[in-house]
Amino acid sequence: MADLFSPEWMQGYQAQWNAESELSDALAKINFTANIGYGFKGDDKPTGVLVIENGKAVAAEAYDGQELNWDLRADRSHWEKWLKNGLNMMGMGMAYTKGNLKFVVGDYGAMVKDPRMVGPFIKSFSVMGRV
Secondary structure: OOOOOOHHHHHHHHHHHHHOHHHHHHHHOOOOOEEEEEEEOOOOOOOEEEEEEOOEEEEEEEOOOOOOOEEEEEOHHHHHHHHHHOOOHHHHHHHHHHOOOEEEEOOHHHHHOOHHHHHHHHHHHHHHOOO
């Protein structure tokens, strides 16, 4: 298995993202477009970036200074736990409150208040586990 958030891993994530209708199709309905960075707490920058256009992942690559709309960080152990077990609404709230899941860029509050976004966001964690 490729290292978490490496270009190879991100490309696998892109394929899984696009294969999951509860994620890509749901976000297409709201014309969701964003650059999403993924990485580890304590690092200066994210490791990988997923580029989403109208719900579909169109690029998956190493972070190289791209402007980000979202930048999600956690310790490796937390990422691995969420990849293995997924994440639900309560778990996400606890992870955010405890600081285990950090939004370096992005509005967590606005996202959780919008059911059109929060469902796909939670789904993205189980999709990560398929890579």
